[in-house]
Amino acid sequence: MVKVRFFAVLKKIVGKEEMVLNVEKGTTLEQFLKKLEGELPPLKDLLQEGKILISVNQEVVQKHCLIQNGDEIAFLPPFAGGS
Amino acid sequence: MVKVRFFAVLKKIVGKEEMVLNVEKGTTLEQFLKKLEGELPPLKDLLQEGKILISVNQEVVQKHCLIQNGDEIAFLPPFAGGS
Amino acid sequence: MQSQKSQLSERIRIQVEDFSVEEETLKIRNSSKRIGGIVTFLGTARDFSKGRDIHKIDFEFYPGMAEKRLAEIREQALKDYDIIEVSIIHRVGEIPIGENIVLIVVGAEHRKDAFKACSWCIDELKRITPIWKKETTPQGEVWVEEHP
Amino acid sequence: MQSQKSQLSERIRIQVEDFSVEEETLKIRNSSKRIGGIVTFLGTARDFSKGRDIHKIDFEFYPGMAEKRLAEIREQALKDYDIIEVSIIHRVGEIPIGENIVLIVVGAEHRKDAFKACSWCIDELKRITPIWKKETTPQGEVWVEEHP
Numbered sequence: 001m002v003k004v005r006f007f008a009v010l011k012k013i014v015g016k017e018e019m020v021l022n023v024e025k026g027t028t029l030e031q032f033l034k035k036l037e038g039e040l041p042p043l044k045d046l047l048q049e050g051k052i053l054i055s056v057n058q059e060v061v062q063k064h065c066l067i068q069n070g071d072e073i074a075f076l077p078p079f080a081g082g083s
Numbered sequence: 084m085v086k087v088r089f090f091a092v093l094k095k096i097v098g099k100e101e102m103v104l105n106v107e108k109g110t111t112l113e114q115f116l117k118k119l120e121g122e123l124p125p126l127k128d129l130l131q132e133g134k135i136l137i138s139v140n141q142e143v144v145q146k147h148c149l150i151q152n153g154d155e156i157a158f159l160p161p162f163a164g165g166s
Numbered sequence: 167m168q169s170q171k172s173q174l175s176e177r178i179r180i181q182v183e184d185f186s187v188e189e190e191t192l193k194i195r196n197s198s199k200r201i202g203g204i205v206t207f208l209g210t211a212r213d214f215s216k217g218r219d220i221h222k223i224d225f226e227f228y229p230g231m232a233e234k235r236l237a238e239i240r241e242q243a244l245k246d247y248d249i250i251e252v253s254i255i256h257r258v259g260e261i262p263i264g265e266n267i268v269l270i271v272v273g274a275e276h277r278k279d280a281f282k283a284c285s286w287c288i289d290e291l292k293r294i295t296p297i298w299k300k301e302t303t304p305q306g307e308v309w310v311e312e313h314p
Numbered sequence: 315m316q317s318q319k320s321q322l323s324e325r326i327r328i329q330v331e332d333f334s335v336e337e338e339t340l341k342i343r344n345s346s347k348r349i350g351g352i353v354t355f356l357g358t359a360r361d362f363s364k365g366r367d368i369h370k371i372d373f374e375f376y377p378g379m380a381e382k383r384l385a386e387i388r389e390q391a392l393k394d395y396d397i398i399e400v401s402i403i404h405r406v407g408e409i410p411i412g413e414n415i416v417l418i419v420v421g422a423e424h425r426k427d428a429f430k431a432c433s434w435c436i437d438e439l440k441r442i443t444p445i446w447k448k449e450t451t452p453q454g455e456v457w458v459e460e461h462p
Contacts, residue, residue: 008226008298009309058231074228080310081225081256081297082268082288083209083350083425091374091446092457141379157376163458164373164404164445165416165436166202166277166357188336195358199412204356205432207425210343212350264347277355281433284353288425
């Protein structure tokens with residue numbers, strides 16, 4: 001089981017804040033994203049735009065990383081703190 | 084009559100804070116300084132060092148300026164405000 | 167270790183309530199007698215942005231990750247610049263127009279590095295910290311994308 | 315004219331008593347709703363300078379000329395940088411170690427110019443303002459000549 005979190009504008013676009021999903025051992029982030037795009041069609045276009053960062057356990061990671069049980073995967077739209 | 088003021092370390096070196104002097108019409112700052120150096124020998128070396136600014140009526144001026152009755156002439160050692 | 171940790175949570179904060187510029191500045195000033203110059207950046211909620219009137223600003227953040235990023239920024243600044251102490255505080259939730267949003271305080275022996283480090287910290291905060299801003303205008307809500 | 319003059323004497327001050335960083339920052343913040351970033355420089359009395367322990371610091375100034383110079387610095391900064399408001403306050407007389415000496419507050423729409431203007435103002439203050447510093451050390455009194 002992994003926890004998926006959406007922030008800011010993504011909550012509105014995707015229609016939810018969090019979801020919990022099963023992952024098979026050996027799944028890469030890339031494979032996981034493919035699966036998730038199937039379940040959440042609006043996510044596909046967004047990810048293709050390239051503006052969304054993805055973090056695993058609060059670190060921004062590359063797509064070939066393996067996803068493990070208990071991970072927290074978050075979708076982060078462009079930051080706008082500081083003013 | 085002009086008023087002459089000394090600040091900071093100059094008060095100590097010259098031994099006074101203020102003095103009042105007569106000036107003749109048409110006296111330049113340079114001529115005035117020559118006269119003053121005669122009365123205050125320590126001032127001569129200091130002025131030759133080139134670190135002292137001279138203001139007339141609170142504006143830093145060039146030595147060919149004319150001095151007039153009522154002027155305030157000040158000797159300003161290197162500034163050290165701000166920290 | 168405990169005291170290092172509580173000192174860090176003093177220097178790095180994300181909070182709903184307002185902060186006191188005085189208190190935060192004096193905390194840094196009093197952290198070392200070697201400090202001769204303190205540079206601060208205070209970001210405040212403007213009523214106008216890119217031609218839009220703004221009625222309300224809301225900040226959302228990723229709890230845990232945002233604090234971690236601010237702590238990394240602080241450590242990097244302490245390493246890269248000749249400075250003595252840094253604190254970074256960011257408010258979240260709804261912030262009325264005109265109020266404080268973010269405060270960065272940098273203490274150093276000499277001012278040049280304090281200016282450079284403070285400016286770097288706010289740039290870096292904007293670049294890497296997971297905080298988002300929603301502006302409410304007469305036309306509706308907008309999640310802000312560009313960094314002004 | 316009267317109100318311009320009293321506003322100027324609010325923004326430019328040379329005084330014996332301490333100032334409140336909070337109050338001065340909020341005065342600038344509240345001077346315009348367009349202000350989105352405020353950069354401040356606070357200079358404080360260190361206990362150590364060029365290898366000497368310092369027990370006491372005294373500032374002397376040329377009354378009238380010093381205020382005039384600070385007002386010129388403020389005007390020039392408002393002209394040369396894209397900023398909205400500036401205040402400059404310098405304390406004189408005896409200042410105990412650790413206390414505040416000088417405060418410069420710059421408010422702008424955007425931070426880059428606020429940083430540049432604030433840094434320029436303190437450089438210029440040191441360069442052209444008739445203020446002098448006497449440090450009392452175990453070896454005696456020294457009128458400081460160099461700018462750190």
